[in-house]
Amino acid sequence: MLKRLYPRSIRARLTTIATVVAAVVFAVASALVLINVPDNLYGAVDGRVDLAVRRVAGETRVGRLPQALDVPSRVQLIEAVDDRGRIMGVSPGLNGRHLPAFPIARSDVVYSAERKLTGAREETEADYLIKAMRVDTPRGPVTVYAAASLSEVNRATRLIHTVIALGVPLVIVLVGVLTWLAVGAALRPVSRIRSELAVITGQDLSRRVSVPTTDDEISQLAATTNDTLDRLERSAETQRRFVADASHELRSPISALRTQLEVANAYPDETDWRATGARTLASAERLASIIDELLMLARLDAGAVPDRRAVDLCRLAEEQARRREGGRVPVVLHPCGPALVHGSSVQLDRLLTNLLDNATRHATSRIDLEVAVEGDAVVVTVTDDGGGIASEDRERVFERFTRLPDARRMDKDGSGLGLPLSREIAVAHGGSLVVAEHEPGARLVARLPLYRP
Incomplete structure (x- = not known):
């Protein structure tokens, strides 16, 4: 089954290999991107919110918390609330609203949660990362909340998913198409050489294949092919000449032997059979000598190793x-x-x-x-x-x-x-x-x- 599915042509095989390799490489790269990039983006937001909470909590602990809190870069909402719900400090973006409260078990420990909020810049609810930390102050326990929008992280994650979902298959297809075209262009001279070789027959070995001017492996193949055709033409010509000369050389002793036997047979009473036998024996010996030499040459030409x-x-x-x-x-x-x-x-x-x-x-x-x-x-x-x-x-x-x-x-x-x-x-x-x-x-x-x- 696998043998039937495996492409037969070099062009298809190379295209398949290049496409599979590209698919594996992009799949691994995409997996690494999907695993690391969202976590890194989320970690950057988490770090900023954590730093903001700890800074405001430190100011609250020493009693220096202003009523209007400064908002750090990319941390949109901050709020400090005592246990009775009184606002000790708030950032301008809250506009009289409260950040959602969630259970806090211990003081001086930062707790995190994600909630849907309508921020200062959003018209609809968006995901926010909220961090809270309870601290003890001279006026009693105070809980500091800080929130940052996850909209940019979510947009970046969706963009990455879209690019990977659409771009990776497109790039893989592009790699396959480019490989198919490149291999086809590289093998086009080979196809031309094959076509030219197909019309060369044993009766006409004078034709030669065209040699590309690229001076690469294909041109070397064409040059070697022409050299092989030169040797084949010389070998065929030598063989034809050898057969013709051998026929001529063998005809002479055979003709002499036949003539002597025909004359002796036509005039048996007038024939000196002893002399005729000597002459025919000499012709037969010459014929045997020629045949022995031809056989030895044939064995040497065939590469026989005694x-x-x-x-x-x-x-x-x-x-x-x-x-x-x-x-x-x-x-x-x-x-x-x-x-x-x-x-x-x-x-x-x-x-x-x-x-x-x-x-x-x-x-x-x-x-x-x-x-x-x-x-x-x-x-x-x-x-x-x-x-x-x-x-x-x-x-x-x-x-x-x-x-x-x-x-x-x-x-x-x-x-x-x-x-x-x-x-x-x-x-x-x-x-x-x-x-x-x-x-x-x-x-x-x-x-x-x-x-x-």
């Missing part, structure tokens, strides 16, 4: 050099010590395989392989003495399916995925792979974080 452990790159390099003994180009492994990296041994071995395969295709007489620990990094360097890589192509070679003219000429069966996959593996392990400046030939340098158990 089982990782401490891997000694020096040992992997030794195994690579041993496997390549007797090849077209010798691999010279420089002496190295333990170089531990925390990662996947399969992926790291694939990184070395791709770098050495690339160097083998371009090298003329020698490939140098170095593994060294430099500070907190393990540096793997593969250097060949081939034609090298032009400076403008040193980043292009890491684009998927990118093959430079020299690479196409030297190896028609390449896929253009080796170096991009190697860089993805290095980045996935927190490192990097770059083409360094070197003459003659090319030098590729991979830097990976050193693992310290």
